[in-house]
Amino acid sequence: MHTDPAEYIRNAIRSVPDWPSPGVTFRDITPILQDPRSFRVLVDLFVYRYMRQRLDLVAGVDARGFILGSVLAYELNLGFVPVRKKGKLPYQTLAEEYTLEYGNATVEMHTDAVKPGQRVLLIDDLIATGGTMVAAAKLLQRLGANVVEAAAIIDLPELGGSDILKETGLPIYTVCSF
Template sequence: MNTDPVAYIRQTIRSVPDWPKPGVTFRDITPVLQDPRSFRVLVDLFVYRYMRQRLDLVAGIDARGFILGSVLAYELNLGFVPVRKQGKLPHRTLSEDYSLEYGNAAVEMHDDAVKPGQRVLLIDDLIATGGTMLAATKLLQRLGANVVEAACIIDLPELKGSETITATGLPVYSVCQF
């Protein structure tokens, strides 16, 4: 194993050329999740970063943000809040629209998912253009949460998503960049 945990995670991520369309290289975290050692290293990177911060909740973005977010919430002894794609939650929700390169989408949360003043870590697997992360941040803030940081496994800096997010004043942490 590479002794640099970030390099180890980066080399475990699979690159899939021309998916979902020609010219796009998909960054697949499945190999990281499938291997117990790499999954533990990944979770530990986040745990060590956040274990001494005062947080109340971890919010994970549908769907891969649920995987890491729920494990991280458990390890940090925090609650977990799912930020879902529109139409997936059974109770009263708030919704936030955002733009994609090929159209529009929306994310939702239950309207009682957070309490005003709660400190929330927002997590997803990847930041590309930043639209989903910004929409989730707006939802959390509408409920009165203080989003402490936006975190992800992979940042795609050429798409300028993290730059867009940090321009709003929200810090961004990513394990690795492609």
Template structure:
């Protein structure tokens, strides 16, 4: 499939000074709103992972849910949500992480994965890498093998992709800003 390398990147909106001054928020909403762009995005991920032996897709709250659940559906796999603290109704495990503008905590149900399951971890972007690393730690604490982390956008100036790779986790991103 031939695709202009900037096709996905050009459909991502930059929102200056959100959620606080100095942050350039990369908003994938326009990409998701356009059916062709959304399909192309999902197909990029599906083609990458269709011949890998995966058991589950784990998506990070909230935009990782959108992309990850569609990838899971297309690959005929189950989906596991990695949620913000306090959003899950059953027994959970938690991991705190740093954002580029503060700290937060993610949780998973304690029975989300079984030991040895091969999991792809998906989010919309990698900034400082904190969310991706926290999600990976949660999955590993439950015995999962995190095969790779994947995101639509990499923000390499914030050091997250470097931190994710330095942790030993393979990372695939579609574009960068």
């Protein structure tokens, strides 16, 4: 039986109720990563989307964006740039702060991570409130990169992050939504 690849991926995502706090349902991608067929289907969805686009780099957001982003960069024969949580990079960095539900957080990149004019795909595992993805896009743009698209496996549209990203003018792509 053939199934839609996006629906196949959606069905492989584990929903964990009341984690990390009561009332929150965590969308866990580890079952996809553990299963070779699911992981290949997921990677292939992204490869097919981006293989004919002119890209220079893939930027992955700490930490689950590193998993998919590095594999995708390899498959597309591109370089990979990590967007890290504050204090994790050893060289000169540029930082961007963003708001969380309770407080603030910061992401950083090396100052030489991208060159002006490079076309970059930004990727993470999911779009929730959009803060991390917007901050990562701003970092890339401050270094002169052209962020072609923000991509993720999962969109949680009720949290409004995809709308916030669209309001910045950044195109987005997600495989599925919950």
